[in-house]
Amino acid sequence: MNAAFIEIDKIFKFDCLIFHDVDMFVEDGRHMYNCVDAPRHLGALVQKYNYTFPCQCHVGGVLSIKKEQFKAINGFHILFYGWGDEDKDMLGRLRANKLNITRYPQPLAKYTMITHERDKWNPPNRFRESFLLLHKSLNDIKKYGLNTVNYSIDSFTLKPTYTLLQLKLSKLNCY
Template identity: 50%
Template sequence: MPPCLTQATPYKGFFALILIFVALEYFFNTVSDTKNAIFNSTRPLQYFDKASTSTYGPLLKSLFKNASNLRSLQEIMKSGNISDLHYLVTMPPFIASTILNNNKIMQEENSTKPLCPDISQNLYGRVQIQKYPVPSVGTLENRFASWLQPGGHWKPPNCVVEKKVAIVIPFKCRGEHLLLFLQHMHPFLKRQQLDYTIFVVEQEGDGPFNRAMLMNVGYVEALKLRKFDCFIFHDVDLLPEDDRNLYTCPEQPRHMSVAVDIFKYRLPYPAIFGGVSAISSEHFKLLNGFSNSFWGWGGEDDDMSNRIRYHHLYISRYPITIARYTMLTHKKDSPNPNRYLLVVTELTKL
């Protein structure tokens, strides 16, 4: 059993109503780090029957252990020459077909509904951060089953949101954090009256974490399901403390986790772009996504900050009194010893 599973509580039950788990092998086939090629295409993925052999990441396999209404996509894993890192795409069988077949119906329904307000009337302001007890999958399923749609999706039933938001979670060995995140974020996002979908992208294997690559995977795969207007890239251990911190599409790239409790609610340095960030789909394509070169903790966010400035954009932020976050307790990941050199090297590629 992988070491990360021995530290987490058992997870059982069907998770399809809570989120889509997106992951597939990508290595350097996600977002290219050259100026001439923005995104490489991926192989078509075919559904196979639930009875067929399927492979999940170590934590997702545990989460899906007793799921009864699940199909996965055909395994497309193979080893690369940098790290034994594998990805797999999984989703409920009815999500893709529902999105494709119901576009016309949704358009007709939307034409008869008013636009949602820019700022919801359902906001509380400061919200409580609940760290204990860690909910089970079954608890979350029961809590959200009446309103959360398959694939971790929700939109207001009585009004139309102009822009669609994808929230991408790079993930590895943080099962309890993921459950706490979903418990907190789904009601949080619903109160903001967003048309949103949460994507969790898991990295398998014992190799160093590549946060940037997982976010690139999330971007590419999410757009295959729906035309999202913007993406929010979100560390699983950060929970927003104020629902006036709107998870909406920004005009300029937005650094959202401005004030984090472990940093005494201060901005560590002006150019920081890590933790939680929001970027429009158009700008993400212009920026050529994140660099895939950063293995281990650190550096990829500073590289993105450099890309933003290089393309004459700027980092926007909400006030420090609103953009506040609690970081869930965890052992710090091993830093990439070459991260500073890599940041400088990546600058030469722009």
């Protein structure tokens, strides 16, 4: 996500990012996909979890954040690729930078998650539990993220309705 941000930032003028899981669909047509002063956890209430949000411990599913806020928190940690816990890490980055998270009330915050099997090519993040324990300080946030992502571009396709960016991540040498 960091590499995509860096490359898209070279081409388009924008001030709002929305990170959106592909298996989530908003249920209410009045829902606004935009950025406000504070990062907004748009995908908080999901039918798979009976539209409850008992744990304020992540900002997963759908998140809107201003470009300058994303840069200030140094994006996502570079060890997060594959599946799992990048949304918890993101919450830690937002909180460490004293950014309050807002959420829409019901029914605007309701999403449906498509039922699907885990993608075998998207393995669980191997740094999940041990990494979350290591990654607690603002120092780590400034050390690993947008400023340290290392990648090359395999292909870049710009179409009228989408941009397809295929990247190759370089070996990670941060721990």
